Structures are given as C-alpha cells and as structure tokens.
Amino acid sequence: MTDNRLGSAVSPYLRQHADNPVDWREWGPEAFAEARERDVPVLVSVGYATCHWCHVMARESFSDPGIGELLRQDFVAVKVDREERPDVDASLMASASAFTQQLGWPLTTFLTPDGHVFFAGTYFPPSPVGQVPAFRQILAAVLDAWTERRHEVDANASAIAAAIRQGAEADRTARGGADGGGDEPRLPSVDDVRAVVDQLAQAEDTTYGGFGGAPKFPSAPLLEFLSDVAADGDARASALLERSLHAIRASELTDADGGVFRYATKRDWSVPHYERMLYDNAGLLAVAGAEQARGIADFLRDTLRRADGGFVAAQDSESTIDGRRVEGEWYRLPLDERGRLDPPPLDDQVLTGWNGLAIRGLAIAGARHGDAEMIELARGAADAIVAGHLTDGHVSVRSSTPRGASTAAPTIEDVGLLAEGLLELALVTGELPYADVARTLVDDGLAGRFDTDPVLAAAGTATGEQPQTAMRSGTVALAAAAATLAALTGDESYRAAAVSLVADRAVTGTERPLGHADALGVALALQRPSREVVVVASDPDDPIRAAARGARRPGTVVATVTPTQAADWSAAGFTLFESRGRLDPAGYVCHDRVCALPARSVDELTAQLSA
Template identity: 75%
Template sequence: MNDNRLGTAVSPYLRLHADNPVDWREWGPAAFAEARERDVPVLVSIGYATCHWCHVMARESFADPEIAELLRRDFVAVKVDREERPDVDASTMAAAAAFTEQLGWPLTAFMTPDAHVFFAGTYSPPTPVGGHPSFRQVLAAVVDAWHDRRAEVDANATALAGAIRQGAVDAATPDGADGAGADPGLPSVDAVHGVVDTLLQAEDTVHGGFGGAPKFPSAPLLEFLADAGADGVAAAHPLLERSLRVIASSELTDADGGVFRYATQRDWGVPHYERMLYDNAGLLAMAPRDQARGIADFLRDTLRRPDGAFVAAQDSESTIDGLRVEGEWYRRPLADRVALAPPPLDDQVLTGWNGLAIRGLAIAGARHGDDEMIALARSAADALIAGHLRNGHVVVRASTPRGSSTAPPTIEDIGLFAEGLLELAVFTGEVAYAETARTLVDDGLSGTLAVDPVLAASGTATGEQPQTAMRSGTVALANAALTLAALTGVEDYRTAAASLIADRARTGVGRPLGHADALGVALALQRPSREVVVVTSVESPGAVGSAVAMRRAAVTERRPGTVTVLVTPEQARAWATAGFALLESRDALDPAAYVCHDRVCALPARDADELAAQLTSA
C-alpha cells in the first residue's frame, strides 16, 4: 500500500513527488524514529523544483513501482528541498564530499537512523552507463553493506559525523580567536588586492569568465572585482567589465534579460536553462545599466508575485506538443513563446533570496537613477515584512500559496534580508527599513538561531557553508553590521563584523571561489570609515535638477568602507530620533551633503561639484 506523505507539503519540490509510488516522508525526527524502529537505513534524496536532473531521476527511478517497492521494504525514504532546508543540504553535502567530487543535485545520501551519512552520490541512471552503476545496483550494494558489514558501516558513519562536527567547530572558532576581544586576523589589504592577480591568471582569455566548462556567472566573484576596482586595483574593473560583457552577449542571457544558472560549454554555449532568483539578483549589484535593466525586467515579468515578492526560480523544462522538453521554450524567439505554456515556476518565496533581490534592485536603481527598480525593491520588502516577519523578527524562511514552511530561518534569511533592507533604507531615506534591519542584525549576532533537531541530535549541523553562486548570509550579516556601525556609532557592530568574516576572508585569499564576498567586506573593515549624507527635498533617484545631481554624485561613489545615505530633512530627523547618530543635526540645510570620517564631518557641500571635490579628496 502506497504511503507517500508529501501531498500536504508546502515545498513545490516535495509536491512534485507526491504522486510517486515511493513512500516518501518529509525530513524530521519521525522519519528517523521509524528507521530506528525498523532497523533500516534512511535514503535522503535532496533536490529542488527546477532541477533538471532531479526531474530525470524522478521519471526514471522514483516513478518505477519496482524501485518503490525496494525502497519501501529496505529503507525509510526522505525527500528534502534544498531551498527550503539549506541546513540539511549543507550538512549532507559536507558528508557527501567524502564519497564524490562531483557534488550537485539530485543528491542521494544514505544515513543511519542516527542521521549519520555512510554513503552518498548524485544522479544514478536506471541502467549502468559508462561505469556508473544503476540506481538499483546502488540500492542493492547499500542493503548488502547494511546487513553484512554493519559494524563497518556504523564505524565509518560515526567517524564521518565526527569529522563534520569538528569542521563545524573549527569554522566557528577562527584561528587565534580565544575569546571576546581577540584579534580576528583579517588578511591585509595587499593580500586581498593580490587576489585580482590570481583571477587574472584564471581568466579564460579566449571565451571570457573563469575556468573551463561548465561556466557560471559567479556573481560574488564579480562583485569582489567591483570592490577591488573601487579600492584602487587598476586591473579589477577591466576584468569585471570583460566578464559582464561576455555574460550579457552570450547564450547565458536570454532574450528577455534573465540569466541562466550556468553554461555547459566553455564558450558560454548550451545553457543549463533553469533561471534562479539568486543569480539574477546577485548580478544586479554591479551590472551596467542595460544589463541591469534586462535582469530587472525578468524579475518583474517572470518571478514577481502580485504581492511584490519574488519566487525562487523558473524551470529548465516545459511541455511542448505534449512532451516534457528541456530548453526548447527558451530556444524559441520571444514572439513564438507567447503561444506556448512557459516553463513552470518554483513558486517558493524565500526570505534570504528576496533580501538579495532587494539589495540588487536598490543598488542598481540608485546607481542608474531607475525609479522602477527602487519600487520593485520596496514592494518586495513590504511583502516579506508583512508575510515572513513578526515584530521585526524573521519567523518564516519559505512560503508558497499553500502556506508557510515549518523550516527554521537560517543565517541566510537573517543576513541577506537585513543587508537588503539597509540598502533600501539608505537610498530611499525610509528609516523603518533600517530599524527592521537593525533588529535582524541583533538577532543574527545573538547566536540564538534554531538548529534542526535531527542535525542537533546527530551532531552534524555544519552551519552555512561556502557558496560559489550566491552571496553568503554570514557575509551579508557582517556587512549589515558594518553599515550599522557607521549609522549608529556603535563600534560593537564593527567588531562583530570582523569576527564573522575573518576566517572566510583569510581562506578567500588562497581560494577566492566560494569566499570572494568576504574579501570585499574585509577591504571595508580595513579602510577608515567614511560616511556620506546627502540631504535634499528631492526623493526620486530618477528626478532632475541640482539637488538630484548631488544625490547622483554620492551614489556613484561606492567603495569599500563608505556608507551613503540619501534623506530629506524630515527623514533625517526621523533617523536621528530612531537612534542613528550619523543623522543627528543634519536637517538644517537643504540641499547639503556631508562627507564624514568616523562620523566627524567636513563643512557641508552645497552643490554637486563641491561634493565631488570632497569625495575625490577624502
């Protein structure tokens, strides 16, 4: 009798498997208790709703009644959405690295009833191919080991869990940090600047980008180049511009402006056609005007819900002439797509990913004087505050039209949303966004985020792992704390920021892929704090006139260590009342711009030329 329990799941990925003959369970203590009672291993299958190879494996294996019967008899089968449960995915990935270098999704892991991984892999075909065993063969080998080599299985699983536990402890305690007030050991500015030379050597001088196939847009790496260029590294901006230009002109960018997850070929050809919110949002922060406008159009037209929030992704597959086909819809001209059903959306709204989109839209909107981008950022922020926060605290990580997930918020949700709200606050002058961000940063720094009970009991909670495609929540939290230090004058925020990213930044000097975002914050921490406050009665980034020219001069000057705030006189008073000391006594002159160091300000500039001169000399 089929006992698939995914029919009521909130996750769109889990619901895609609700019709499988497999007796799927959701991740949680109940599934592992069942395995313990039956004395069988747990199959944990991790993927996400727009994952092409997850769809393939579902059709080939999880829809097979015979495989379903094998799983029913010999395992407890658990399905996990890596977007809903990044904590489970990170822990399982850390363990899977012991068995394969080809990490990705679908991720297939076999665990003891204590949630310790003893074997893992990725996609398995229905029949053996090129030396890769079939999924049936993998299942048979696992069952054989479970029954005939149980002591070895348990010993290996325990050892691997211990290694993961130690790795998590090491990551949480940076070298040389023995306690409060210890020097976090940030890499030197010269060392961080030297990473640009490393990236120049890694550049694909024929096709652009870095490395061979597959080719990823790697937004955090590109944003580091923007930071390094703004910090005076001459080679960084040309490298950034070459990389952005090839992404925009290649098959990786669709005709509607949206960017695919990666290209399967070195020349940026044959995209892997799924389109993720995080890739597109990350590129917004440094893309030139036309490229940013195309991405914003894609977010608005495809991923935006009526309430203003953004869903997670668009699938690689679509149904054409009754057949499920990868990429075909995207290969059609835009005019021909109208008559076809578009690829489905992963309709999950994720707090952290929306924070990344809010940040990118706010930065791009301010830089390019684009009111609509700012409006899109506002509506997304308002939707998340209304639906995912309670009294300023994140209580929902993921939601869909079917309800809110019970998955606990992670550092990704706290950090990325706080950072996005602060960027929106400083460019709109709306202090309420900054107040909410301050609450979130305080939550993130308190160390009280919930840990999944299964991972806690097994000792395998890894915390956030390095990320190559998306800005880290830990890094975002550090950057938000650093911004708050400038706005409030509370130096504890700056100290906390250094502690959060020191280890990641030191690692990033030698291995920038996965740690590049920490390098930009490391530069900011080692530069004198500089604050720029522009007070004008004009609020719109897209308006015209002398006052707007001052605002434009300020937002164009983005470099590590600088925080820029655009406010009206009334808004300046509201910020000061809310405890943001930088804005105290900034409401007397209009227009006026203040260039400050550690909140000690020069005489106010009264026009754009005077401000530009102060910015150049400061």
C-alpha cells in the same frame, strides 16, 4: 499501494514527488524514529523544484513501481528541498564530500537511523553508464553492506559524523569574537586581498571570458569582489570585471528577455543549463551595467514577481511542448513565439534570504543607474517579506508558497541577506522603518538566534552555513550590515562583530577565492578608512543626490534623506544624522564620522568626494 506523505507539503519540489510509487516522508525526527524501529537505513534524496537532473532521476527511478517497492521494504525514504532546508543540505553535502567531489543535485545519501551518512552520491541512472552504477545496483550494495557488514557501516558513519563535528567546532572557534569570546580575529591585509586579482587574472579564459573551462557559471559574488577592488582604484580588476560581464551579456547565458540562466555547459558560454534562479540574477544586479541591469530587473518583474511584490525562487529548465517534457526548447524560441506555448513552470517558493538578495541588488542598481522603478521593485519585495515572513521585526518564516508557510526554521541566510537588503534600501530611500527592522535582524543574527534542526542536533552534524560560489553568504551579508550599522550609529561593537564574522573566511579566500569572494569584499571594506556620505535634499530630483551615486566604494556608506527623514533617523539612534536636517540641499562628507563643512552644490560635493 504506497504511503507517500508529500501531498500536503508546502515545498513545490516535494509536491512534484507526491505521486511517486515511493513511500516518501518529509525530513524530520519521525522518519528517523521509524527507521530506528524497523532497523533499516534512511535514503535521503535532496533536490529542488527546477533541477533538471532531479526531474530526470524522478522519471527514471522514483516513478518505477519496482524501485518504489524496494524502498518501501528495506528503507525509509525521505525527500528534502534544498531551498527549504539549506541547513540539512549543507550537512549532507559535507558528508557526501567523503565519497565524491562531483557534488550537486540530486544528492543521494544513505543514513543510519541516528542521522549519520554512510554512503552518498548524486544522480544515478536506471542502467549502468560507464563507471556509474545503476540506482538499483546502489540500493542492492547499500542493503548488502547494511545487513552483512554493519560494523563497517557504523564505523564509517561515525567517522564522517566526527569529522563534521570537528569542522563545525573549528568554524565556531573562528567566529568566537562575534559570539563574545575567542582570540581577536585578524583580517587579511589590503595588499593580500588585492593580490587575489592576480589569481583571477591567471584563471581568466582569455578566449571566451569568465573563469576556467566548462561548465561556466556567472559567479556573482566573484564579480562583485572585482567590482569592490575596481572601486578601490584597481584598473586591472575593472577591466577583468567588464570583460566578464560582457561575456555573460553577449552569450547564450543571457536570455532574450534579460534573465540569466544558471550556467553554460560549454566553455564558450553556449548550451545553457536553462533553469533561472533568483539568486544568480539578484547577485548580478549589484554589478551589472545599466542595460544589463535593466534586463535582469525586467525579468524579475515580469516572470518571478508575485502580485504582493515578493519574488519566487526560480523558473524551470523544462517545459511541456506537444505533451512532452523537454529542456530548453521554450527558451530557444524567439520571444514573439513563446506566447503560444505554456512557459516553463515556476518554483513558487518565496524565500526570505533570496528576496533579501533581490532587494539589495535592485536598490544598488536603482541608485547607481538612477532607475526609480528598480527601487520600487525593491520596496515592493521588502514590504511583502516584512509583512508575511516577519513577526515583531524577527524572521519567523523562511519559505512560503500559496499553500502556506513551511515549518523549516529560518537560517542565517534569511537573517543576514534580508538585513543587508533592507539596510541598502533604507539608505537609498531614506525610509527609516527598513533600517529599524534591519538593526533588529542584525542583533538577532549576532546573538545566534537560530533553531538547529532537531535531527542534525541529535546527530551532531549541523555544519552551519558553508562557503558558497553562486550566491552571497548570509554570514557575510550579516557582517556587511553590521559594519554599516557601526558607521550609522557610532557603535563600534558592530564593526568588531563584522570582523569576527568574516576574518577567517577572508583569510581562506586569499588562497581559495571562489567560495570566499564575498568575504574578501567585506574584508577590504573593513580595512579601508571609514567614510560616510549623507546627502540631504527634499527634492528627489535634486542633482546633489545624483552627485553622490559615484561615491560608493569599499569603506564608504552613502545615505540620501530629506530633512524630516534625517531627524527621524537621528531620533532612532542613528547618530550620523544628528543635526543634518538644517540645510536643504546639502552634502556631508565625513571620515570616521568627522565631517567637513556641508557642501551646498554639486561642485562642492564632487570636490569633497574626490579629495
């Protein structure tokens, strides 16, 4: 008999484990209090609902009654959804790096009742495979260390926790300017940022495209950095970006319905790892060409979109065919044959931050390619998130499902990504309410209004948001949104905050760009002369609106509004729009908010933009 407590969980990943013969608990102070009372270690297993190897370990080990009994007797077992609790995942990942550099999910960690990691790994098989021990062997070794060498366990756990605290303190010091203290941060120079393209060119796989060997990831933040440098006039970056996008578009990584898989297991982009994440597809939207972007938008609309307009987190790699759970088989069928089988299930979490990323990607792609439906999809997601996850303009819910809202606290990922997405949508549509909410979110983010997880707070192991390779960082998104607000309002404190948020990450990125490419792009924009473009036209099809599409580049903010909208923005404190509604149509090209005479035609606007 088990005391598994996951049956009422909101997270779809936790609910997948509700029938395990394991006494699973959810993450929280209660689980650690139980471990303290029983004086046993805590097993924390981290994964997510569409993770193939998480499914495998669940079938092999967590469905084994014998392992369930071992865990019941000698451990407190805790399940964590990394999508629901990215702060917990980040902390445990940082600790796990002391034991392995092959980090990923499932993440298997062992903690003291004080919340300090003393051993960690990833997937463990039911029987030894090469140098990888069986999960039972791991449990036995951990239990032996706990009972026979407790002083070593405590010493190791304390040392790792101390290293985590030091790293977090260094990060806080680097961000001191955004918090109102510390030395003035320094951005890398434009030349240093552009020199990163040389590193990427050397890392390019000139045979198959992309970067490095197997496995191959789409790495949307890296591609967006190349897009930024290309828009800044670098032809090498433009060519490298196009080759990379073509490799993704023409390979097995892109499904027949337009959606993009998480990564390819082979160097030639073949044999995908078949799960499809919202963040990969949303990130690629910001850089993809018209055909590729349209395919991704179709996938978001047809597969991940809920009835209310919000997007769920992912689609699984596995499906059930002839009574068996198999990976990838459904995706390998032609599109016209898939309908006779049940599709792979969805991770039905709606995540605030990930939806912000989708709103941004759809708004950028819709404006760039003149695709009104993409903008409508962005608007639908924005309305759903604002209505369901915000209270009085502040993020109150990180994750929700049809079963309710998670108790996990919102993070900087939610605030930063949603703020940037809403602001991008506001600039494309001219709709002030999105900008008003975005400004509130930026203010919240800069004020650091986030609740630290109580277990991490007590353990002193909260790391804050870590650099990421697969999706845009909430910290970087917050900086980008703040920089945009500086251009729209004239409030230079927003720009100073943006510099503080990205300076240290960008400097690191000049040497190690993979995890910091997004910061490099924002740093480039902050170093470039500020240019603001406002197009005023009542007719949504006026060609002067289309003429502004190509103006987007680092350091440039582009807004399209009607005369009435311009007056509304001005009245709300967005001073860039003052007196902009008098002429219709008209384009205003400004440098550091000093504007040239209004352009009344496409030719005049084009000439000013090219000057």
